[in-house]
Amino acid sequence: MTSPPDLAIEAHGLVKHFKETRAVDGIDLVVPTGTVYGVLGPNGAGKTTAVRMLTTLLRPDAGTARVLGHDVLAQPDAVRSLVGLTGQYASVDEDLTGAENLIVIARLYGFTTFAAKRRALDLMEAFGILMEAFGIAEAANRPVKTYSGGMRRRIDLAASLVMSPRVLFLDEPTTGLDPRSRNQVWDIIRVLVADGATVLLTTQYLEEADQLADRIAVIDHGKVIAEGTATELKRSVGAGSVSLRLAASGDRPRAAEIVERTLGAEVVLAADPYAFSARVPDDGADLAAQVLPALADAGITVPEFTLGQPSLDEVFLALTGQPVDEGDEDGESRPAGGDGDGGDRSTRRGRRAARGSAPGARGEPSSTIDGEVA
Amino acid sequence: MAATQTEVITTPEAQALRAAISMDQHPTRPSPLANTLTFAWRALLKIKHVPEQLFDVTLTPIIFTLMFTYLFGGAIAGDPETYLQYLLPGILVQTVLIITVYTGFTLNTDITKGVFDRFRSLPIWRPAPIVGALLGDTVRYTIASVITVGLGLAIGFRPEGGVVGVLLAVVLLLVFAFAISWIFTILGLVMRTPNAVMGVSMLILMPLTFASNIFVDPDTMPAVLKAWVEVNPVSHLATAVRALMAGTATFDQIGWVLLASVVLTAIFAPITMHLYRTRN
Numbered sequence: 001m002t003s004p005p006d007l008a009i010e011a012h013g014l015v016k017h018f019k020e021t022r023a024v025d026g027i028d029l030v031v032p033t034g035t036v037y038g039v040l041g042p043n044g045a046g047k048t049t050a051v052r053m054l055t056t057l058l059r060p061d062a063g064t065a066r067v068l069g070h071d072v073l074a075q076p077d078a079v080r081s082l083v084g085l086t087g088q089y090a091s092v093d094e095d096l097t098g099a100e101n102l103i104v105i106a107r108l109y110g111f112t113t114f115a116a117k118r119r120a121l122d123l124m125e126a127f128g129i130l131m132e133a134f135g136i137a138e139a140a141n142r143p144v145k146t147y148s149g150g151m152r153r154r155i156d157l158a159a160s161l162v163m164s165p166r167v168l169f170l171d172e173p174t175t176g177l178d179p180r181s182r183n184q185v186w187d188i189i190r191v192l193v194a195d196g197a198t199v200l201l202t203t204q205y206l207e208e209a210d211q212l213a214d215r216i217a218v219i220d221h222g223k224v225i226a227e228g229t230a231t232e233l234k235r236s237v238g239a240g241s242v243s244l245r246l247a248a249s250g251d252r253p254r255a256a257e258i259v260e261r262t263l264g265a266e267v268v269l270a271a272d273p274y275a276f277s278a279r280v281p282d283d284g285a286d287l288a289a290q291v292l293p294a295l296a297d298a299g300i301t302v303p304e305f306t307l308g309q310p311s312l313d314e315v316f317l318a319l320t321g322q323p324v325d326e327g328d329e330d331g332e333s334r335p336a337g338g339d340g341d342g343g344d345r346s347t348r349r350g351r352r353a354a355r356g357s358a359p360g361a362r363g364e365p366s367s368t369i370d371g372e373v374a
Numbered sequence: 375m376a377a378t379q380t381e382v383i384t385t386p387e388a389q390a391l392r393a394a395i396s397m398d399q400h401p402t403r404p405s406p407l408a409n410t411l412t413f414a415w416r417a418l419l420k421i422k423h424v425p426e427q428l429f430d431v432t433l434t435p436i437i438f439t440l441m442f443t444y445l446f447g448g449a450i451a452g453d454p455e456t457y458l459q460y461l462l463p464g465i466l467v468q469t470v471l472i473i474t475v476y477t478g479f480t481l482n483t484d485i486t487k488g489v490f491d492r493f494r495s496l497p498i499w500r501p502a503p504i505v506g507a508l509l510g511d512t513v514r515y516t517i518a519s520v521i522t523v524g525l526g527l528a529i530g531f532r533p534e535g536g537v538v539g540v541l542l543a544v545v546l547l548l549v550f551a552f553a554i555s556w557i558f559t560i561l562g563l564v565m566r567t568p569n570a571v572m573g574v575s576m577l578i579l580m581p582l583t584f585a586s587n588i589f590v591d592p593d594t595m596p597a598v599l600k601a602w603v604e605v606n607p608v609s610h611l612a613t614a615v616r617a618l619m620a621g622t623a624t625f626d627q628i629g630w631v632l633l634a635s636v637v638l639t640a641i642f643a644p645i646t647m648h649l650y651r652t653r654n
Contacts, residue, residue, distance in 0.1 A: 052491075055495050056494075056495065057491055057494055057495060059652070077497050078497075080495055080496060080497040081403075081497035083495070085491070085492065085495045087488055087491055087492070089487075089488045091487070091488035091489050091490075091491050091492040092489070092492075093416070093420075093484075093487075093489050094487065095419075095420050095423045095424050096416070096419055096420065096423060097423075100419055104412060104415075104416050104419075105492075105496070107404075107408075107412040107415075108404070108409055108412050108493075108496055108498050108502075109401060109403075109404075109496070109497075110401035110402055110403050110404040110408070111401050112401075115401070122393075122394040123394050123395070125390070125394065126390045126391040126393070126394030126395070127391070127394075143423055159492065160492075161395050163397075163400070164395055164396060164397045187387070187388060187391075188391060190388075191388050191391050191392050191395070192395065194392075195392060195395070195396065
């Protein structure tokens with residue numbers, strides 16, 4: 001142990017290539033114990049690759065990483081005994097029941113058969129209480145393949161909590177979950193951290209990072225492009241943004257001009273000829289409130305008006321000067337096979353596509369005046 | 375954020391969760407053997423939940439034994455019953471070896487589904503997931519052996535070596551099957567899909583099992599084929615299994631099989647483990 005124990009994770013200059021792609025291109029992370037650290041970035045930014053290196057699943061090409069003072073390369077076993085990992089894709093055995101999945105893990109940690117069974121049922125029950133309507137006694141004896149996506153996620157999470165890990169890595173824990181399941185996962189994370197664990201979670205949603213994380217690293221193309229608390233990050237992007245949709249497209253030039261004048265910020269015209277948006281400048285919350293009256297005075301009808309936190313798109317736009325690059329998945333979509341698992345990847349990508357359409361998708365407004373959204 | 379946390383923790387749900395997650399004492403780290411047996415148990419659970427996977431294991435030996443006995447028996451040995459005495463130990467060998475390809479198939483399935491990532495992130499004896507799976511597979515081999523020998527006995531197979539001879543023959547076969555499985559674990563780790571693993575494994579097994587002395591005495595074969603048949607480890611295995619069942623086994627015959635098993639394991643197990651450890 002050469003690094004102070006008050007750091008749960010310490011990584012310097014982590015690099016990982018896959019063929020010609022630099023999936024992770026020199027990442028530094030410092031995570032104090034007992035905190036939640038959010039790694040925010042789009043698909044293919046290198047989040048999963050970074051997590052896989054920190055959890056000893058992947059050897060870095062360069063750089064060093066320590067988890068609670070243990071080097072991931074020199075002392076992988078010590079690291080493994082301290083961390084829990086919940087990957088991006090539920091890594092539970094679909095043929096086995098939920099309880100059996102947990103019992104296998106508990107047995108591997110050294111629980112006796114009896115203690116393993118108890119631990120499995122305790123965890124399932126606790127998770128069941130959190131999710132209320134979930135008939136746990138029945139579910140315990142059904143194969144995981146009959147579970148819903150949210151239930152699989154929770155079993156997966158329970159599997160990584162069998163040994164109460166000191167550091168928990170959660171790779172996009174709520175991607176594809178409905179809002180209710182997502183809140184339950186958030187509650188679990190909060191309880192864990194309150195009990196002294198450290199959590200590193202990756203996410204595509206600014207809101208999630210904002211809700212949970214003490215500090216956030218924004219990564220793109222394998223590099224950390226911004227780091228700080230949620231407040232600091234948002235300040236760098238502006239207080240938020242307003243999005244409007246007009247009743248008549250002919251009003252747009254006039255409306256845009258009024259909004260520009262009111263907020264003192266440039267508007268961004270949407271592809272939809274009725275819509276446009278604008279960033280609310282720092283300490284401009286009052287100004288945003290004046291937008292609607294100003295438009296009403298001009299006789300412009302605004303059926304949809306949304307005032308929201310900056311979306312990940314806007315954070316990216318502000319930080320990189322360009323929108324999120326959606327096409328590049330290569331750096332990251334290799335959870336199992338680094339060397340181009342063709343068939344494997346296509347199925348994963350398919351699943352991801354299915355999940356992408358779930359509620360809670362990126363840029364979901366956090367507050368609306370519309371009354372129809374959210 | 376501190377406020378939200380406190381709020382969360384005082385709800386009864388959160389307290390229950392907290393109680394479930396927290397642990398009074400940590401169990402001591404289990405031995406490599408205990409880890410391995412847990413994985414073997416997991417393999418058995420999979421058989422329990424997906425009994426369909428035993429279809430091949432039960433039907434293949436029945437079809438092979440009946441088909442080859444009555445198809446070739448008269449032509450090769452004059453009558454099926456005489457041929458059965460020669461064929462049955464061989465068909466047992468072939469049946470079990472064909473089932474070994476499932477090892478690579480299931481390993482690859484685990485990998486593509488991400489289950490292996492979890493195992494690799496646990497503080498356990500590293501070879502345990504693979505060795506345990508191989509041990510679990512021996513249950514399948516045993517089932518297939520029981521069916522083959524049982525059917526053979528029912529249609530007239532009369533081993534001179536008695537119960538002990540037959541049991542020893544099956545044990546020797548299991549040892550060899552375990553050893554050759556390491557080839558398929560390598561395929562399971564390097565191939566992209568479970569089906570590709572299956573295809574290539576079959577390609578390897580075909581010349582090993584058919585170009586052997588399982589079905590006929592190699593004396594009638596052309597020189598080149600005969601030369602291969604005589605070095606083919608599967609021929610040595612079939613000879614030893616036959617001899618054990620007939621009660622005429624020599625140390626040489628058994629020794630060759632054990633040597634082949636050791637060599638196969640010594641070469642392919644380390645390659646498997648290297649691939650497993652360095653897998654991206």
